[in-house]
Structure formats: structure tokens, C-alpha cells
Amino acid sequence: MLHIYCPYCEEMREEEEFSYSGEAHIARPTDPESLTDAQWGDYVFFRTNPRGLHHEMWNHAAGCRRYFNATRNTQTYEIHETYKMGEQPTVTGGKP
Amino acid sequence: MDVSCTRTWFEPMKKYSGFSLFKHSLNHHENWQKAWRSPRPKKSYDAIIVGGGGHGLATAYYMAKEHGMTNIAVLEKGYLGGGNTARNTTIVRSNYLWDESSRLYDHSLDLWKTLSQDLNYNVMFSQRGVMNLGHNLQDMRDIERRVNANRLNGIDAAVLNTQEVKDIVPIINDSQDIRYPILGASWQKTGGVARHDAVAWGYARGADQLGVDLIQQCEVTDIVVEQGAVVGVQTNQGFIGSKKVACVTAGNSGVMAAMAGIRLPLESHPLQALVSEPIKPIIDTVVMSNAVHAYVSQSDKGDLVIGAGIDSYVGYGQRGSFHVVEHTLSAICELFPMFSRVRMNRAWGGIVDTCPDACPIISKTHVDGLYFNCGWGTGGFKATPGSGHVFAHTVAHDEPHPMAKPFTIDRFNTGHLIDEHGAAGVAH
Numbered sequence: 001m002l003h004i005y006c007p008y009c010e011e012m013r014e015e016e017e018f019s020y021s022g023e024a025h026i027a028r029p030t031d032p033e034s035l036t037d038a039q040w041g042d043y044v045f046f047r048t049n050p051r052g053l054h055h056e057m058w059n060h061a062a063g064c065r066r067y068f069n070a071t072r073n074t075q076t077y078e079i080h081e082t083y084k085m086g087e088q089p090t091v092t093g094g095k096p
Numbered sequence: 097m098d099v100s101c102t103r104t105w106f107e108p109m110k111k112y113s114g115f116s117l118f119k120h121s122l123n124h125h126e127n128w129q130k131a132w133r134s135p136r137p138k139k140s141y142d143a144i145i146v147g148g149g150g151h152g153l154a155t156a157y158y159m160a161k162e163h164g165m166t167n168i169a170v171l172e173k174g175y176l177g178g179g180n181t182a183r184n185t186t187i188v189r190s191n192y193l194w195d196e197s198s199r200l201y202d203h204s205l206d207l208w209k210t211l212s213q214d215l216n217y218n219v220m221f222s223q224r225g226v227m228n229l230g231h232n233l234q235d236m237r238d239i240e241r242r243v244n245a246n247r248l249n250g251i252d253a254a255v256l257n258t259q260e261v262k263d264i265v266p267i268i269n270d271s272q273d274i275r276y277p278i279l280g281a282s283w284q285k286t287g288g289v290a291r292h293d294a295v296a297w298g299y300a301r302g303a304d305q306l307g308v309d310l311i312q313q314c315e316v317t318d319i320v321v322e323q324g325a326v327v328g329v330q331t332n333q334g335f336i337g338s339k340k341v342a343c344v345t346a347g348n349s350g351v352m353a354a355m356a357g358i359r360l361p362l363e364s365h366p367l368q369a370l371v372s373e374p375i376k377p378i379i380d381t382v383v384m385s386n387a388v389h390a391y392v393s394q395s396d397k398g399d400l401v402i403g404a405g406i407d408s409y410v411g412y413g414q415r416g417s418f419h420v421v422e423h424t425l426s427a428i429c430e431l432f433p434m435f436s437r438v439r440m441n442r443a444w445g446g447i448v449d450t451c452p453d454a455c456p457i458i459s460k461t462h463v464d465g466l467y468f469n470c471g472w473g474t475g476g477f478k479a480t481p482g483s484g485h486v487f488a489h490t491v492a493h494d495e496p497h498p499m500a501k502p503f504t505i506d507r508f509n510t511g512h513l514i515d516e517h518g519a520a521g522v523a524h
Contacts, residue, residue, distance in 0.1 A: 001417045001418050001419060002409075002417065015417055015419070016419050019408065020408035020409045022363070022410075023410075037509050037510060037511070038509045040509075041361075041508045041509035041510075041511075042359075042509070044452075044508075045361035045452050045508040046359045046360065046361050046508065047350075047359070047360075047361065047362070047363055048350070048354070048359065049350030049351075049360070049362055049363050049364055049410060050350070050351070050354070051348070051350075051351050051364075051412045054410055056409070056410065072409070074364075074409075074410050074411050074412050074413075075412045075413060076413065077411060077413055
């Protein structure tokens with residue numbers, strides 16, 4: 001059971017209150033019509049799926065119902081930080 | 097090293113039989129030949145298979161047996177069959193909805209039927225039937241549709257009503273007053289279970305016998321690509337050259353792909369299972385329920401083998417969250433009230449690589465000589481023989497096997513997905 005800090009409620013809550021929404025910081029293409037099938041498929045389906053640091057979206061479904069981001073280690077399950085939508089992660093493991 | 101139990105390369109493999117079992121019992125089973133060698137890696141091979149689980153070993157076996165490729169190696173970072181092969185709930189069935197997938201899984205089921213004889217290794221394949229319960233009208237409509245699709249594809253399938261379910265599994269709770277009453281089920285009589293470890297060991301022994309080098313404790317740290325083609329792999333035992341590298345690494349496929357600079361449409365999640373203390377024979381079939389997230393069978397040892405759902409988040413930790421197990425056990429207790437006092441012995445997690453359409457990827461990549469067999473998600477065990485069989489063909493001929501053709505990576509760009517969430521989503 002993960003304990004997750006909701007940056008909006010400013011409280012540490014149990015995992016069951018949240019729902020997972022996958023990799024974060026994937027911008028929707030501004031002009032989908034101009035993309036090739038390969039580019040569109042890449043946007044919709046392909047993910048980095050790393051073993052280690054992962055920036056991901058969570059939704060506080062049974063709380064404030066807002067989306068936020070988390071930086072979590074997918075190997076140790078340690079959550080390094082949670083931050084509001086629109087903000088950038090501070091823990092990046094040396095990567096931009 | 098235990099000298100009483102070895103085999104060198106010039107000593108032929110002895111056949112297992114009832115007679116050999118009797119003979120070895122006379123000296124307390126101390127002189128059995130080793131089932132496979134432990135060779136040092138050569139400098140290069142015709143092909144390298146990364147991942148010594150069931151699918152990887154099956155691939156090696158069929159490459160050697162059917163395509164004459166014996167100068168090949170399987171590299172395993174831990175020990176053979178120590179990943180998901182040893183962590184699943186061993187269910188075998190082929191009642192998938194779409195033509196492409198039902199063909200692939202049914203091909204696998206055909207191979208299961210004679211696998212013990214083919215490998216001279218008892219994989220304990222037991223066709224005890226597999227039941228998928230329906231709990232509401234929409235479940236039943238989906239079951240009718242899937243059963244009809246199965247029958248059109250020549251797969252044995254039937255729709256059961258509540259009473260027929262009760263006749264097959266007398267201990268099931270058929271009350272209509274529970275939260276998720278049983279309205280019926282789909283039933284594949286030819287489905288069942290097999291002994292997971294034996295499948296890995298049988299394929300390993302078979303491949304070794306044909307000359308395949310099985311190299312354990314050998315972790316691939318990089319895939320070396322030059323001018324768009326694979327030239328070998330970097331490992332903790334040094335560089336090993338090969339023009340063909342086939343990755344069969346389940347949950348770690350994304351990590352392997354990143355080494356070669358490509359991305360896959362996969363996410364790795366923990367999937368949990370658990371077994372109870374051994375009890376007397378009480379359930380002689382496999383009962384699964386997608387809706388309440390639970391499935392159960394009983395092993396030959398007597399323990400109840402129970403599968404839970406995946407954790408929602410990406411994880412490589414081979415453990416999951418407790419509430420997932422709790423959820424599954426509450427469903428099991430409602431379906432089988434008499435199990436409420438059975439104690440659970442062990443719980444564990446495996447890392448499953450889930451694909452957006454719940455179907456595998458058996459494919460070439462845009463890197464020449466690099467192949468992937470992954471994305472089996474929560475249900476790869478049942479496909480072990482078929483997966484290895486079609487992937488061996490794909491790697492050996494650098495051309496997808498006709499059955500593997502629909503399962504290329506390209507389908508995520510062309511849009512030709514094979515949506516099996518209904519038949520595969522949870523229950524395996």
C-alpha cells in the first residue's frame with residue numbers, strides 16, 4: 001500500500017483513494033491532423049516504462065478529484081515528490 | 097559441485113521412464129544425470145535469446161528442433177524459469193474472442209496436449225476445464241458472444257447456466273441474494289492447468305539436449321547496434337557476438353528496448369497471486385471471474401492457487417499492494433464461503449508487461465536482427481508452447497510466422513489492434 005501526499009489536499013493519504021493515470025508530461029499534439037500514423041501511434045500508445053525514476057499522473061479520485069504528478073521509483077516504490085499540474089519535477093535523476 | 101550428479105557434453109541425455117525412476121529409487125535418487133549443462137559462453141552465436149523463462153526456453157527448443165539452429169544461447173540473468181514462469185497461476189485455455197488470438201492460443205493448446213511426450217518430461221498438463229463466471233446480464237451477453245466466436249473457430253466452448261455451474265462445482269455459492277450472483281459461465285472443457293516449473297525445466301532440458309547453451313547468472317547490460325543492425329550483447333560475462341538477438345524478457349522488455357534505443361507500447365505492472373495451506377481435494381476445475389477479480393484452482397499438492405489483479409501503477413518490485421489481495425480474497429470468500437477459514441501460505445508478485453490491446457507483441461523491430469516477444473501481460477503462461485513455436489520461426493527466418501503476423505509492433509501505428517480485454521483483461 002502506497003502512501004501518497006496530495007499536493008492539493010496537503011495530506012498524506014492511502015493509495016486506495018487515488019487512481020493511477022500513467023506517464024506524466026506527455027503533451028497532446030497541438031495539431032493532430034498534421035501527424036503521421038507513426039507519430040500519432042507513438043503519442044497514444046508508446047511509453048518509456050522505466051525501471052527507476054518515473055514521473056506519473058495520479059488522480060485523487062476519492063478526495064479532491066484533482067490530477068497531480070508524482071516522481072516515484074518503480075523499483076523501490078519510493079515516492080520522491082508530488083507536485084501540481086503545470087509544475088516541473090525537481091527530482092529527475094540527472095535527466096532534464 | 098556435486099560430482100555424483102553431472103553430465104558432460106559427450107555424454108548423451110538419458111531418457112526418463114518408469115523404469116529409470118525405479119532404478120534410481122534403489123540408490124536413493126542420488127545418481128540422476130544433470131538435466132542440462134552449465135557451459136561458459138562462447139565468443140559468438142548464430143542467435144542469442146535473452147531471457148530464460150518458459151517462452152525463451154521454448155523459443156530456443158523450437159529453433160533447434162524445427163529450424164536446425166543449434167549454435168544458439170539463452171542468456172538468463174537469474175536462474176532458469178525464476179521469473180513469471182514460477183509466479184503464475186498455471187491456467188491453460190484458448191477461448192479468446194478474435195480470430196487472430198484464438199488461433200494463436202489454440203495452436204498453443206494443441207502443443208500442450210503432447211508436450212510431455214515431446215519433451216520426455218512430465219509437465220502435468222491436466223485438462224480439468226476452465227470456467228469464466230458471469231454476474232450480470234452484460235457479462236452473460238459477452239459470454240454468449242465469445243462462446244459463439246469460439247465455436248466458429250473450432251474451439252470447444254459452452255455456455256452454462258447457474259445450475260450447470262453448481263453441478264460442476266458443488267461448493268460454489270449459487271445464492272441469488274449476494275452482491276454478485278452467479279448467472280452462468282462460459283466453459284472450456286479442454287482447458288486446465290499445468291505444472292509451471294516443469295514446463296521451464298522440460299524445455300531447458302530439451303534445448304540443452306539439442307546443443308543450445310543455457311547460460312545462467314548472465315545479465316545483458318547493453319544491446320550493441322551498429323549501422324542499424326545488431327552485432328551482439330554486452331553482459332556481465334563479457335561481450336557475446338550475434339547477428340540475431342531475440343528478447344523474451346516479459347516485464348523487463350521496456351528496459352531491454354531502451355538499450356537498443358527503441359520504445360515499446362508496454363507498461364510493466366506487478367501482478368499478485370497466492371496459495372493457501374494444502375487441503376483435501378475440494379475443487380477439480382478452474383473457476384475464474386473477471387467481474388469480481390478472482391480465480392481459483394487446486395494444485396496436486398492440495399493448496400488453493402488464487403490469482404489477484406494487477407496493481408494500477410508501473411512497478412518492477414515483484415510485490416504489489418495489499419489491498420489488491422484483500423479485494424480478491426473477499427470475492428473468493430463470497431463465491432466459496434467454505435474457504436473463509438483457510439489460511440493463506442504465501443503471496444508474491446510478478447512483473448507483467450501489459451499491452452494497450454491485451455495482446456502480445458511477436459515481432460521484428462526496425463533494428464535489423466533484433467526481435468521482441470513480449471506484451472503477454474497477465475496471461476502468458478498458457479501460450480508458452482505456441483509463443484515459442486511461432487517466435488522461433490520468426491527469428492530463424494527473419495520473417496513472421498503466419499500466426500505471428502497480426503502481432504507486430506506496427507499495429508500500434510496502423511491501428512490494427514486486436515482488442516482482447518474482454519477475454520484477457522483480468523482473468524488468467
